[in-house]
Amino acid sequence: MPHTTITTPAHAPARAAELAALATGHTQRFPWYRDLLLRRGTPGSGDLSDLPLLGTDLLSAHYYTADHPHLPDASAYHTSGTSGGRRKRILYSPADEDAYVAQRRQLFGEFTRSVPRGAVAVADLGTGHAAASARRVFSELGFAAHDIDFTRPVDEHVAKLNAWRPDVFFTMPMILDRLLQARPGLNIRPRKIMVVGDVAPPAWRAHVAERFGLRPEDVLDVFGSIEIGAIAYWCAQTGLYHFHDHILPEVVPARELARLTADDWVPSHQEGSGALLLTSLTRSYFPAVRYVTGDAVTGLRRIRHDGREVFAFERIDGRLAGDFKHGERISNHDLVQIMAEVFPGRPFEAVDDDGLVIRVVTDTVGDDQLAVVRSAVDRQAPDVAQMIASGLVGPVRVTAVPPGGLRSGHAKRRLDLREG
Structure with missing residues (x-):
């Protein structure tokens, strides 16, 4: 289905109130963020350009390894990589969890609408927030949901999958590559495959589809992160990655990013290629406002598709930092x-x-x-x-x-x- 690129301002004034409320909420939950805005003279701003960038240095100093005793109902997830010898800890409120599950449920529900409810869905995702949430998403969609402990040997993963024979399979590209190389071999015929965590370019998705006797559009590439949650997904109709509605994306030229600090004034961008910044309107226990993801993307734009306006981009080019x-x-x-x-x-x-x-x-x-x-x-x-x-x-x-x-x-x- 064709789409139309929109050239009006990227972030409409109608969202100014949402942004102001978002910034105010983060100042109440995170005193260091309040101090940051006060130092800039932009408390409660409804303009993205008035708000600071949040990169690894700020988050490492104030969030990733800090105690947050005022957030007693938080669920904590840890990354496996470390900086300075300590693993990053990312917090989710109950509302954050519910919003994430709702975002994934809507996407996966639409993607698997041809698969009857009661069919088997399996997640084999390693560790982290996506892995912890997948079974709930599948259960709420009405599937018979299973997941696999990532600590088990690869032959046990193959054995479980061959026994369960999932109709819906959610995994990581790197894990799927290993499963396809295992002996004894993987003997499943999923009707839908979703992947997250590594880049899954068109050639890779086409190879996977051919291996399982599927169409390329039956392999869905999902973009997410433990900090933000659900970010974007590949759309077979437009050939672009579409952002979820709670995301306001920007790009900054990659060559400029290394020179920028939270005290620099950085205008918001509508389209182009470079370092990806994300603002989430639903995350509360992570200050996801102009968060520097460390990803480089190409072709950020706003489009009209299927009667709606959405932000989209062409591809993830790689990691810049992090x-x-x-x-x-x-x-x-x-x-x-x-x-x-x-x-x-x-x-x-x-x-x-x-x-x-x-x-x-x-x-x-x-x-x-x-x-x-x-x-x-x-x-x-x-x-x-x-x-x-x-x-x-x-x-x-x-x-x-x-x-x-x-x-x-x-x-x-x-x-x-x-x-x-």
Whole structure:
């Protein structure tokens, strides 16, 4: 179905009251955010451009590892990657949980409308908020819901899936790749597949669809994060990723982001490519206002589709900062620290080539160096270590490249995702 790109301002004045209420609510829940707005002279602002960017530095100092005794009803979820030796903790209120489940339920309900209720739905997602919530989403949709403990070996995952024979399967691209390589083999015929957590470009989705005898549109790529929750999803009709209605997206040119701080004035953007900022109108226990996701996207725009106006973008280009995915998260901070210890002074990049591959400018990578890198990743990211031990993702690989051989062309590391 065709769509029309809208060129009017990205964030209509009608949402000014919502933004003002959102900012005010966060100042009441998070005193440090109130102080930040007071310092800028923009308390309770209804204009996105008046509000500061919230990046890793601010959140690490005031949120991720801080105590929040005034939020006693919060559910806490932890990332597997760390910065400074402590795992990030992200809080959800009961209302946050309900909003997330409602957003996923609406999307998955529409996507699986051809599958009869009472059919089997299975989630195999590793750890984190999406994994913890999937069974509730499927149950509320009327499916016979199951999930699989990510700590179990990959052959047990295959055995459970072969026994349950799901009609609906929700997993991660990296996990699905491992399941398809396992022996004895995976013998299921799902009618709908949803994936989240890693990039799933069109070529990958087409391959998965062919493997299971499905149409490419029967494989749904979902974009989310533990901080925000449900963010966006691929739309087969437009060929774009559509943001959920609670999201106000922006982009900032990636080259400028490194120079920006919370005290800089940053205008809101309607369309283009660059570093993605997100504001959520439904998140209460995470200050999701101009949150710097660390993702780079192409083609952010506002479109009219199926009688509605929605924000959309073309593709996720990669990670700019924050953390990398190898089944679960590995902090960029930790990757830099590990490589500085094992390969001091050597430029490197981390790429997603069917799993994490670290490409370092050196003559050779010795077995002892590879062992030290893998041991350090295991220590810093225990959930990743468990997924490797279970066989759900492969071991971290480290390869030598000649000078000038880095794909990014930069002297320093860069995190790239698979090309479509």
